[in-house]
Amino acid sequence: MKSKGITIGTLSKRTGLAPSAIRYYEDQALVAPGRGPGGQRQFEKADIRRLSFIMIAQKLGFSIREIRDQLASLPGHRTPTAKDWRTLSERYRGELDRRIATLERLRDDLDGCIGCGCLSLDKCRLYNPDDSAARHGPGPRYLMGDRPDSGSDTGDESVEIDE
Amino acid sequence: MKSKGITIGTLSKRTGLAPSAIRYYEDQALVAPGRGPGGQRQFEKADIRRLSFIMIAQKLGFSIREIRDQLASLPGHRTPTAKDWRTLSERYRGELDRRIATLERLRDDLDGCIGCGCLSLDKCRLYNPDDSAARHGPGPRYLMGDRPDSGSDTGDESVEIDE
DNA sequence: CTAATCTCTCAACCAAAGTTGAGATCAAGC
DNA sequence: GCTTGATCTCAACTTTGGTTGAGAGATTAG
Numbered sequence: 001m002k003s004k005g006i007t008i009g010t011l012s013k014r015t016g017l018a019p020s021a022i023r024y025y026e027d028q029a030l031v032a033p034g035r036g037p038g039g040q041r042q043f044e045k046a047d048i049r050r051l052s053f054i055m056i057a058q059k060l061g062f063s064i065r066e067i068r069d070q071l072a073s074l075p076g077h078r079t080p081t082a083k084d085w086r087t088l089s090e091r092y093r094g095e096l097d098r099r100i101a102t103l104e105r106l107r108d109d110l111d112g113c114i115g116c117g118c119l120s121l122d123k124c125r126l127y128n129p130d131d132s133a134a135r136h137g138p139g140p141r142y143l144m145g146d147r148p149d150s151g152s153d154t155g156d157e158s159v160e161i162d163e
Numbered sequence: 164m165k166s167k168g169i170t171i172g173t174l175s176k177r178t179g180l181a182p183s184a185i186r187y188y189e190d191q192a193l194v195a196p197g198r199g200p201g202g203q204r205q206f207e208k209a210d211i212r213r214l215s216f217i218m219i220a221q222k223l224g225f226s227i228r229e230i231r232d233q234l235a236s237l238p239g240h241r242t243p244t245a246k247d248w249r250t251l252s253e254r255y256r257g258e259l260d261r262r263i264a265t266l267e268r269l270r271d272d273l274d275g276c277i278g279c280g281c282l283s284l285d286k287c288r289l290y291n292p293d294d295s296a297a298r299h300g301p302g303p304r305y306l307m308g309d310r311p312d313s314g315s316d317t318g319d320e321s322v323e324i325d326e
Numbered sequence: 327c328t329a330a331t332c333t334c335t336c337a338a339c340c341a342a343a344g345t346t347g348a349g350a351t352c353a354a355g356c
Numbered sequence: 357g358c359t360t361g362a363t364c365t366c367a368a369c370t371t372t373g374g375t376t377g378a379g380a381g382a383t384t385a386g
Binding site: 336 | 362363374381384385
Binding site: 171203 | 362
């Protein structure tokens with residue numbers, strides 16, 4: 001048993017991730033290495049695959065939080081098998097399809113609506129607040145969907161924007 | 164001539180943007196309202212369309228900086244016409260097509276590579292550092308493409324990740 | 327045994343896109 | 357004329373995904 005575990009430096013070279021990034025991922029509970037007698041992190045081989053998965057998921061635009069949730073579905077009591085990983089990553093298929101569909105819809109709307117130069121806030125389907133092509137995660141979007149009251153605004157009295 | 168201009172509050176209600184966001188956009192030189200005698204911002208009708216454009220561009224995932232560059236191509240000496248806006252937004256078509264293509268390639272790679280459960284760092288096409296499905300803008304990606312040296316690593320001595 | 331590396335923790339910092347609050351001023355209704 | 361309500365500026369804080377030191381301790385090579 002060469003059971004000493006992989007050091008963070010080695011793992012860094014293997015995955016291309018900076019040690020600081022790996023420590024950060026531990027902080028975010030994406031990996032949970034053991035510790036040696038001196039306090040050093042000891043990773044397992046399986047962690048290489050785990051980090052690989054994380055990198056791919058990031059590339060697909062998932063946030064750390066989402067990735068953590070996804071990883072939570074792995075069996076905790078044993079080292080994940082190739083099949084576990086396959087099952088997990090197959091979900092991305094659907095997500096990607098959905099994302100492509102969103103972009104295609106956006107493109108069609110663009111053809112139909114911006115294409116005409118109207119850019120009207122009231123009529124334009126582009127203003128559907130539900131789909132942004134951007135990531136779902138980043139920046140201060142924690143109050144997205146918070147559109148102001150629009151309260152005592154009866155008509156669209158003067159919204160037309162011709163000149 | 165009811166030439167008093169639109170106040171920031173009214174513009175906020177018209178566009179759904181928070182006043183703070185509009186001020187921020189002025190800060191970032193995306194809009195340049197006039198000022199009333201008391202220092203209040205005075206927007207024009209054309210600014211409604213300008214902000215609409217900004218919102219759409221954001222939705223498509225462009226950063227403020229990119230949007231500023233795009234807006235710079237508008238004629239400065241006169242109020243932009245519908246045609247100006249159409250010309251500008253037509254460029255998005257190509258960008259969207261490109262983005263859709265990237266996602267489709269990612270999806271195909273996913274089918275071929277993750278699908279098999281290998282997740283190998285060396286062989287997997289998913290590790291092409293060039294295309295991430297995420298936004299091009301946000302987060303600390305100013306050092307993306309900075310992959311560590313990989314220097315004195317001759318072979319792939321023990322990268323296989325079977326268990 | 328000692329020097330050269332690695333690692334450790336912890337705090338501070340980066341960028342993006344804004345928000346939030348304080349304190350002051352402006353505009354408008356009655 | 358006065359009191360709301362809107363706006364002003366400016367600084368500080370938010371989130372995400374990390375990086376960059378500082379100072380201390382651990383490991384390893386010679």
